[in-house]
Amino acid sequence: MTTDDSVAQEQQQQQQATTTTATNLDSQDASGRKSTTATSTSSELAGVKVTITKSLRRFADFPIPGIDFVDIMPLFHDPVAHATLLRALQLQVSEMFPNDKPDIVVGLDARGFLFGPALALQLGAGFTAVRKKGKLPGPCITAEYIKEYGKDFFQMQEDGIEKGQKVLVVDDIIATGGSATAAGDLVKQLGGDLMGFLFILEIPGLKGRDKLDNVPVSILIEES
Numbered sequence: 001m002t003t004d005d006s007v008a009q010e011q012q013q014q015q016q017a018t019t020t021t022a023t024n025l026d027s028q029d030a031s032g033r034k035s036t037t038a039t040s041t042s043s044e045l046a047g048v049k050v051t052i053t054k055s056l057r058r059f060a061d062f063p064i065p066g067i068d069f070v071d072i073m074p075l076f077h078d079p080v081a082h083a084t085l086l087r088a089l090q091l092q093v094s095e096m097f098p099n100d101k102p103d104i105v106v107g108l109d110a111r112g113f114l115f116g117p118a119l120a121l122q123l124g125a126g127f128t129a130v131r132k133k134g135k136l137p138g139p140c141i142t143a144e145y146i147k148e149y150g151k152d153f154f155q156m157q158e159d160g161i162e163k164g165q166k167v168l169v170v171d172d173i174i175a176t177g178g179s180a181t182a183a184g185d186l187v188k189q190l191g192g193d194l195m196g197f198l199f200i201l202e203i204p205g206l207k208g209r210d211k212l213d214n215v216p217v218s219i220l221i222e223e224s
């Protein structure tokens with residue numbers, strides 16, 4: 001077999017695997033939510049969590065000395081892992097809110113943008129960005145916050161959320177919880193109904209979720 005043949009064969013196998021995962025996503029209603037009769041079980045979630053965990057990797061002393069950085073980028077490099085992640089997040093939202101759904105998914109700059117819009121589409125919700133200061137045009141509101149490796153500012157456009165809209169905040173990682181707290185404050189300032197927070201994983205030991213009281217907090221991979 002030539003190199004070209006084996007590359008083509010590998011691509012075909014990967015395409016088949018992706019199609020299989022995508023087919024499993026079909027059991028959902030018109031709004032994009034999974035139907036209760038579909039196969040959304042805890043064991044299915046446990047299986048996809050294993051696949052996702054295998055795609056994570058760590059870098060010591062990044063971006064500054066003393067930080068053990070968890071890199072989520074391989075999840076998006078592999079289309080099967082990517083589809084699995086989206087499936088798992090969709091299931092997680094169904095578990096968080098069995099009889100409800102968000103109007104708006106808010107994703108945090110920048111890694112919350114990698115999956116927030118796709119998840120919003122799956123849920124039949126809109127997407128709004130929380131961005132680092134100076135990136136959004138027009139009238140904005142601002143919040144200063146402290147995260148695991150520094151201080152920063154988040155902004156939202158004033159028309160990013162309509163008063164009373166139900167909002168789910170999503171991000172890749174919760175460490176100290178500073179970023180998520182600031183995002184939740186911005187949502188509430190705009191009159192949004194903050195439903196909860198969803199993360200792919202947490203940095204253990206920093207007690208980030210303790211900052212996020214009064215709303216449901218869901219973390220796909222509890223220990224990393």
Ligand SMILES: O=P(O)(O)OC[C@H]1O[C@H](OP(=O)(O)OP(=O)(O)O)[C@H](O)[C@@H]1O
Pocket residue numbers: 108109110111112146147148149152171172173174175176177178179180208
């Ligand atoms: O819980 P915390 O201590 O606030 O830390 C978590 C935040 O830190 C990272 O973002 P970062 O600010 O590094 O931005 P990036 O996504 O652009 O890399 C991560 O994506 C979270 O948003």
Ligand SMILES: Nc1ncnc2[nH]cnc12
Pocket residue numbers: 067068069070071147148149173174175176203
């Ligand atoms: N340890 C960490 N790894 C990756 N992203 C982070 N954001 C905050 N802390 C982090």
